[in-house]
Structure formats: structure tokens, C-alpha cells
Amino acid sequence: MRTFKIGGVHPHDNKQFSAHQPITECPLPKQAIIPLVQHIGAPTQAVVEVGAKVKVGELLAKAGGFVSANICSPVSGVVTKIGDWTDAWSAPGQAIYIDVQGDEWLPEIDRTPDLVRSCTLDSKTIIDKIAAAGIVGLGGACFPTHVKLLPPPGKKAEVLIVNGVECEPYLTCDHQLMLEHGEEIIIGIQILKKALGVDRAIIGIENNKKDAIEHMTKLANTALGIEVLPLKLKYPQGGEKQLIDACIGRQVPSGALPIEVGAVVDNVATIYAVYEAVQKNKPLISRVMTVTGKKVQKPGNYSVRFGTPIEEVIALAGGIPADTGKIIGGGPMMGRAMDHVENMPANKRLSGLLFLPEAESIRPEEENCIRCGKCVQACPMGLEPYLLSRLAELEMYDELEKHDIMDCIDCGCCVYTCPANRRLLDSMRPGKAKVGAILRERAASAK
Amino acid sequence: MKQFIVAPAPHAHGSDSVRKNMLLVILALVPAYAVSVWQFGIGALITAAISILACVGTEWLISRFVLKEKRQTIGDLSAVLTGLLLAFNLPSSIDWWIVLIGAVVAIGVGKMTFGGLGQNPFNPALVGRVFLLISFPAQMTTWPVAKHFDTGYLDAETGATPLYYLKHMLDKNAPMAERLGSVKSITEIEWWDYLSGAMGGSLGEVCALALILGGIILICTKTITWHIPVSIIATVALFAACLGWAGMVPDGMETYQFVGYELLTGGLMLGAFFMATDYVTSPMTAWGKIIFGIGIGVLVMVIRTWGAYPEGMSFAILIMNACVPLLNKIRPTRFGEKKK
Numbered sequence: 001m002r003t004f005k006i007g008g009v010h011p012h013d014n015k016q017f018s019a020h021q022p023i024t025e026c027p028l029p030k031q032a033i034i035p036l037v038q039h040i041g042a043p044t045q046a047v048v049e050v051g052a053k054v055k056v057g058e059l060l061a062k063a064g065g066f067v068s069a070n071i072c073s074p075v076s077g078v079v080t081k082i083g084d085w086t087d088a089w090s091a092p093g094q095a096i097y098i099d100v101q102g103d104e105w106l107p108e109i110d111r112t113p114d115l116v117r118s119c120t121l122d123s124k125t126i127i128d129k130i131a132a133a134g135i136v137g138l139g140g141a142c143f144p145t146h147v148k149l150l151p152p153p154g155k156k157a158e159v160l161i162v163n164g165v166e167c168e169p170y171l172t173c174d175h176q177l178m179l180e181h182g183e184e185i186i187i188g189i190q191i192l193k194k195a196l197g198v199d200r201a202i203i204g205i206e207n208n209k210k211d212a213i214e215h216m217t218k219l220a221n222t223a224l225g226i227e228v229l230p231l232k233l234k235y236p237q238g239g240e241k242q243l244i245d246a247c248i249g250r251q252v253p254s255g256a257l258p259i260e261v262g263a264v265v266d267n268v269a270t271i272y273a274v275y276e277a278v279q280k281n282k283p284l285i286s287r288v289m290t291v292t293g294k295k296v297q298k299p300g301n302y303s304v305r306f307g308t309p310i311e312e313v314i315a316l317a318g319g320i321p322a323d324t325g326k327i328i329g330g331g332p333m334m335g336r337a338m339d340h341v342e343n344m345p346a347n348k349r350l351s352g353l354l355f356l357p358e359a360e361s362i363r364p365e366e367e368n369c370i371r372c373g374k375c376v377q378a379c380p381m382g383l384e385p386y387l388l389s390r391l392a393e394l395e396m397y398d399e400l401e402k403h404d405i406m407d408c409i410d411c412g413c414c415v416y417t418c419p420a421n422r423r424l425l426d427s428m429r430p431g432k433a434k435v436g437a438i439l440r441e442r443a444a445s446a447k
Numbered sequence: 448m449k450q451f452i453v454a455p456a457p458h459a460h461g462s463d464s465v466r467k468n469m470l471l472v473i474l475a476l477v478p479a480y481a482v483s484v485w486q487f488g489i490g491a492l493i494t495a496a497i498s499i500l501a502c503v504g505t506e507w508l509i510s511r512f513v514l515k516e517k518r519q520t521i522g523d524l525s526a527v528l529t530g531l532l533l534a535f536n537l538p539s540s541i542d543w544w545i546v547l548i549g550a551v552v553a554i555g556v557g558k559m560t561f562g563g564l565g566q567n568p569f570n571p572a573l574v575g576r577v578f579l580l581i582s583f584p585a586q587m588t589t590w591p592v593a594k595h596f597d598t599g600y601l602d603a604e605t606g607a608t609p610l611y612y613l614k615h616m617l618d619k620n621a622p623m624a625e626r627l628g629s630v631k632s633i634t635e636i637e638w639w640d641y642l643s644g645a646m647g648g649s650l651g652e653v654c655a656l657a658l659i660l661g662g663i664i665l666i667c668t669k670t671i672t673w674h675i676p677v678s679i680i681a682t683v684a685l686f687a688a689c690l691g692w693a694g695m696v697p698d699g700m701e702t703y704q705f706v707g708y709e710l711l712t713g714g715l716m717l718g719a720f721f722m723a724t725d726y727v728t729s730p731m732t733a734w735g736k737i738i739f740g741i742g743i744g745v746l747v748m749v750i751r752t753w754g755a756y757p758e759g760m761s762f763a764i765l766i767m768n769a770c771v772p773l774l775n776k777i778r779p780t781r782f783g784e785k786k787k
Contacts (some may be wrong), residue, residue, distance in 0.1 A: 006780065006782050009461065011459050011461065089453075169459065241782060241783070245782075251782055251783040251784075252782075252783055253783040253784075254781065254782075254783055254784075256783075324451065325451065325452045326451055326452045326453075326454075326458060327451050328456075328458055332456075332457060332458040332459040333456060333457045333458075333459060334456050334457065335456060335458065336456065337451065337452065337453045337454055337455075337456075337458065338451060338453070339450050339451055339453045340449065340450060340451065341449075354458075356458060358452075360458075360459075361451075361452045361454075361458075362452065363454055363460070364460060364464075367465055367520075367523065367564075368520075368562075368563060368564050368565035368566065369565050370465055370468075370525075370564060370565045370726045370727055371565060371726050371727050371728075371729075371731060372468065372726040373726070373730070373731035373732065373736075374463070376731050376732055376779055377672070379779075380782065381781065381782040382778075382779045382780050382781040382782045382784065383779070383781070384731065384732075384778070384779065386731065387731075387775075403778075404781060407781065407782065410456075412456050412457030415457050415460070416457050416459060416460055416461050417461050417463060418460075418463070419463040419464050419465050419467065419468055420464075420465050420565070421460065421464070423455070425455060425456070425457075426455055429455065
């Protein structure tokens with residue numbers, strides 16, 4: 001069975017809590033909070049005003065540049081406020097507040113559960129519809145999907161790689177989506193193949209989801225040019241570069257995009273959103289979130305409209321367990337620990353909520369580096385984390401750049417594996433940010 | 448508004464720890480130690496006990512009263528391991544106070560001077576051993592004869608090691624009769640005795656089989672990687688074979704026998720699996736480790752063949768320890784580096 005070649009670790013997948021829990025609809029909130037930044041790239045610009053009445057699917061904020069994504073209204077009601085808002089990490093931002101009234105949808109949206117198989121649209125129309133629907137990569141990075149579908153001049157996509165890996169421990173939303181909406185995903189893949197002009201798609205699924213592999217293989221056999229590739233369990237296989245390596249054995253060079261090796265990667269949840277946008281005219285207004293943890297009463301997979309305060313999703317899952325020390329937005333390897341849950345809405349970026357008991361919330365005490373080299377063995381990018389971390393502490397940015405800090409994908413394998421509990425990424429992250437800023441400055445002054 | 452604990456990702460940690468790694472190495476040394484106790488008897492017990500206690504004690508005293516550290520590190524078991532490894536490198540019949548001096552030097556000079564675990568450039572146990580070898584050459588080269596659980600300690604019967612004989616045989620100045628006598632002494636020992644440790648030598652170096660078993664345990668539990676031991680053993684075997692083909696083996700000995708002696712005697716297995724693989728003093732990357740191992744293999748053969756000492760594992764490892772910062776310049780293969 002295939003996997004990526006360099007490094008990687010084997011954390012316990014802990015998916016048993018929420019695996020196979022059917023996707024449950026979360027009720028509509030009384031008030032929806034819609035952050036104006038839910039993707040990587042330029043912020044959006046609100047196109048509605050306070051007092052405006054909006055329907056589900058109506059454009060609330062339009063993309064603020066080429067790399068940006070529209071935000072459509074996930075609820076119907078009245079806009080009451082457009083202004084300052086603070087996220088669960090206490091970072092300031094802007095949001096649109098809507099008082100929810102009823103559930104009135106734009107008439108062109110097809111809300112029936114019927115499958116729409118045929119798609120006669122041409123590539124450009126498909127991409128325009130995806131852009132209009134505000135679809136971003138739902139695997140975690142939130143990169144606007146339509147941008148990926150428009151390769152730079154001179155580059156040609158050869159294969160669409162579908163990310164059904166879900167390598168983050170605990171998370172099961174993509175798994176459940178494949179089980180419940182496999183057919184829609186297959187249609188979505190055909191649409192994306194058409195948009196890209198490729199005749200081959202590979203769905204990579206890790207071997208801990210045998211039923212999904214079986215289900216998707218059965219469906220893929222009825223479609224042309226789609227193969228399912230079971231992958232050996234190893235974190236971070238869902239990383240774009242690692243997945244391409246695992247699926248087609250090509251390694252994206254440092255600093256380059258996947259298109260360099262002829263690949264475009266999209267997550268299954270993103271592809272489901274593509275199906276809904278292109279076939280059912282439904283913009284990206286909700287997503288499946290996994291709410292889980294060892295002590296959570298009703299861990300599960302919840303379909304949540306964006307803007308819904310996460311407290312309501314948490315209530316559905318039985319509330320915050322008593323001894324919770326940490327609440328993580330996302331999985332335990334790359335997710336971010338929230339300092340509070342109030343005023344935080346579900347949004348495109350939030351793939352799950354994980355409640356860690358207090359005992360697991362405190363990081364073990366750091367000891368001296370024993371130079372065992374296990375971080376070097378674990379790094380999936382072939383970097384030297386022990387060295388990068390030290391160089392970052394010493395603020396030696398030239399050396400950091402020479403040792404390829406910019407290739408770090410933030411996966412956390414080095415910290416996970418370190419026997420001395422060293423928090424290597426704590427210094428590498430700011431180090432990488434600083435080197436990135438230096439590089440941008442250099443590029444700007446060269447112009 | 449309830450506040451929760453905030454820390455950067457990742458929020459999970461594999462259960463690996465310094466203590467766990469040290470414990471695994473200690474456990475992997477148990478088979479070899481058991482054989483040593485069987486071969487050398489009570490001396491093996493006394494020497495190891497003194498060495499371990501002295502190493503742990505030295506670390507605690509320095510950490511507590513000289514460095515005034517708040518958190519004591521003896522719990523990580525690295526001092527226990529250093530003590531055990533130092534004992535493995537000493538003759539089991541050596542005086543207790545010499546062991547004590549060796550332990551104080553190993554931990555005091557070899558490790559704590561540089562700031563404790565992780566900071567030392569040289570393998571502490573070998574620093575201790577080489578210090579003793581230079582300071583007490585007679586005591587350090589008086590080897591007890593393996594006698595299947597001897598209860599004698601200081602009054603144990605002594606003899607020479609196979610490598611001593613081997614060196615002696617190649618000494619062109621020695622009388623022919625003596626040289627042939629040495630060949631006889633070596634070839635009289637059965638292969639099984641070499642594997643099971645029924646020969647003169649340092650406490651823990653004699654039983655190749657048990658040491659290889661321990662090494663395999665370490666590799667299987669991913670405590671160490673194969674690179675260093677395999678490259679050392681392969682280099683020594685190749686070097687010895689070349690000497691054999693060049694006709695540089697003692698008269699009356701076949702090339703395969705010579706290769707076998709070089710591999711199974713003189714702490715080669717102990718060094719390859721347990722001393723050279725010390726995390727702190729070995730390179731970080733796979734290629735670094737391979738070059739490190741080749742360097743040790745070449746140096747040990749050069750010292751054994753042309754040097755003043757019959758064996759050279761300690762010196763070879765220490766010299767290569769000094770090269771580690773340079774070897775760490777070798778980068779691992781970056782993702783996307785090979786294929787375009």
C-alpha cells in the first residue's frame with residue numbers, strides 16, 4: 001500500500017468517538033455572525049447594508065481580489081450590524097450580524113434531495129459558478145477553489161487528486177460525508193475534471209476508513225476515469241504535497257504549487273460543495289463539523305450553517321464536558337486552541353471542535369535536546385527541526401532561510417515525536433513568518 | 448466567560464520520552480550483562496554497582512550544589528546508563544576506587560562540564576574509560592579470565608585478550624616461537640567461545656551474541672537506527688578482509704578467521720550498537736550516521752593494526768565524536784529535492 005516517502009508519524013487516530021455518526025442538521029440560530037474573512041487571501045467587501053433583508057444564498061460580501069472568495073448568506077433575515085468582532089482566538093476582525101427570520105431561500109436554489117447527474121456546462125461557466133458560490137478548500141487551508149482551477153499560463157493539469165485522507169486524529173466529517181454523499185462527490189469529481197480538462201482523478205483514502213474505500217470504489221467503478229487509492233495510515237498524508245507524493249509518486253519542488261507536477265488537489269468536502277454549487281445552485285453556506293472528544297456526551301458529525309454560534313453545536317453534542325481543559329478548532333495536530341467559545345460562529349475554516357480533558361491539555365515539561373535526530377526522521381519535508389528551532393531562537397534569519405524554513409508545513413510531527421518534549425514549532429512559526437516577510441520585502445525592492 | 452487553556456499546536460504528543468529511551472537501552476544491555484556476570488562472576492556485579500552509583504551520585508551532586516539546578520535530571524536514567532556503559536568498558540577485577548574515579552570523570556568532566564545531558568560533545572562513558580586507560584594502564588589492561596561464575600573479585604585469575612595476542616603476532620620483533628604461541632592461543636579458542644564471551648576482556652564487551660541481540664532490540668523498538676552499527680561492522684569486515692587479501696594477517700591464520708576475530712573481539716559489538724549510537728554524540732541525519740560509522744570502522748582498524756594499543760574502539764568513537772558538528776552539516780534529503 002502506498003504512502004508518502006519522507007518522515008511522518010503515527011498518532012492514535014481516536015476516530016472511534018464520532019465515526020459512523022450520521023450527519024445531523026444543527027437548528028438555525030437566532031442570530032448569525034458572519035466573519036468577513038473565512039479564507040486565505042484578500043478580505044471580502046460587504047455588499048449589504050444594515051437593515052437589508054437577505055435570503056439564504058444571497059451575496060453578503062464579495063471577493064476582495066483574485067485570491068479571495070465570496071460569502072453568501074447562510075440564513076434569511078435582517079442585517080443588524082456590520083462591524084467589529086473578535087474570534088475565539090481573541091483576534092480582531094469584521095463580521096456581519098443577521099437576525100434570523102424564517103428560512104427563506106433564493107428561488108434558483110434546488111433544495112430537493114434528488115441527484116442531478118448530467119452537467120453540460122463548459123469549463124469557464126463551471127469555474128464562474130464555483131467562484132460565485134464562494135467555495136474554498138474545506139480541508140483546512142481555505143484556499144479559494146476557483147483559483148486552483150485556473151492554472152497559470154504554460155501549466156497544464158494532468159490529474160485531479162481527491163483528498164479523502166482526513167489524517168487529523170479525531171476528525172470524521174469527511175469520512176461520514178463520503179459514506180452519505182459519495183454519489184454527489186463522484187459527480188463533483190466529474191465536474192472538476194471537466195473544468196480542469198483532465199481525464200483522470202484519484203481519490204486517496206487512508207486505510208483506517210475501509211468502508212469508505214469500499215463504498216467509493218464501488219461508485220467510482222460506475223464512472224469513467226476515477227480510481228480509489230487506499231493509502232497506508234500515516235500523518236500528515238492529507239498535506240497537499242504528501243498526498244500528491246503518495247498518489248502519483250511526484251514531489252512538488254520547494255516553493256512551487258502542485259500544478260508544477262500536473263496535479264490539482266481538492267478535499268472531498270470541497271468537491272461536495274462544488275456539486276451543490278454547480279448542479280443545485282447552492283452556494284457554500286454550511287459544512288459538516290465533527291464535534292468530539294473522549295468525554296463528549298454525543299460526539300458526532302453535524303451539518304452546520306455558517307454563522308451559527310458554536311455554542312449551539314456544542315449544546316447538540318451534550319455541552320462542554322466538565323473537565324475540559326482545551327477546546328480545539330480542528331484536530332489535535334494542527335488545530336488551534338480557543339480561549340473562549342462565546343461569539344464564535346461556525347464558518348468555512350472550522351472543520352471540527354475537539355474537547356481535550358485537562359490532563360491532556362497541559363504540554364509536558366521541556367527537557368534538554370538529546371540530539372536523537374527523531375525530529376529529522378519525522379519531518380515529512382526533510383527538514384532539520386532541531387536546527388531550525390535553535391536558529392529561530394537565535395533570530396538567525398539568513399541561516400533559517402538557507403535551511404529551508406519556508407518549506408515547513410506546520411504539521412507538528414517534530415513536536416509530536418520529540419522525546420524531550422521540545423516545543424520546536426513555538427520558535428519555528430514566528431521564525432518562518434519573519435523569513436517570509438524578509439523574502440517579500442526583498443522581492444518588492446527587486447522590482 | 449470561561450477561559451480555556453491556549454497553547455500552539457500540536458496538542459498531542461507521542462508517548463516517547465528521554466527516560467523511556469534510556470530505559471530501553473539499559474534493558475537491551477541486560478542480556479550482555481547477564482552473560483558477563485556468568486563469565487566473570489562477582490566482580491561484574493561489584494564493578495557495575497559502583498560505577499552506576501558513582502555516576503548518578505556525581506550528577507546529582509554537581510547539579511544540586513555546583514550548578515544549583517532547580518530540577519534534578521537523574522530521573523531521566525541517562526546517568527544510570529553512563530554508569531552501566533562505563534562498567535561494561537572496564538575489566539571486572541579492577542579496584543573499586545579506580546571505578547569511582549572513572550565515574551566521576553565520565554559524568555563530571557565528560558557530561559556536566561558542558562551543561563548536562565545533550566550538551567556534551569564526547570561520549571561520557573568513553574571519556575571516563577580513556578581517562579582510566581591513560582592514568583592506570585596496568586590495571587586497565589589486566590583482564591580476568593572468563594571462568595563461569597567466579598566468586599573471586601580482586602584475586603581473579605588474569606590473562607590477555609585475543610586482540611592482545613593478535614597484535615603480538617604481527618609484531619615482527621617478537622621471537623618466532625612466541626608469535627606462533629600466540630596464534631595457538633587464539634585459534635585454540637572455539638568460535639562458540641568468541642560468540643558467547645568465554646574470553647578475556649572488559650566486563651561487557653565479551654559476549655557478541657548477547658550484544659547483537661541487544662542491538663536488534665534497539666533497532667526494532669526504533670530506539671536507534673541501523674545506520675551506525677551496520678556501517679561500522681561492514682567497514683571493519685571489509686577492512687579486515689582487505690588486510691587478509693594483502694597478506695597482512697598473522698602466519699597460520701586464514702582471512703575469514705581474521706575477519707571473525709576483528710568483529711567478535713575488543714568491544715566492537717558493544718561500541719557499534721551501544722557506544723557509537725549515543726544520541727548526543729552521534730550525527731542527526733542518516734548519511735551523517737553512515738559516514739560516522741565508516742569513520743569509526745576505519746579508525747578502529749588503523750589503531751588495531753598500526754597503533755600502539757591492541758584495541759581502538761574507544762579512541763575511534765571519541766575521534767569521530769569530534770567530527771559530529773561537521774557531519775551535521777550534511778542535510779537530510781529535502782522533500783522535492785530529487786525529482787523535478
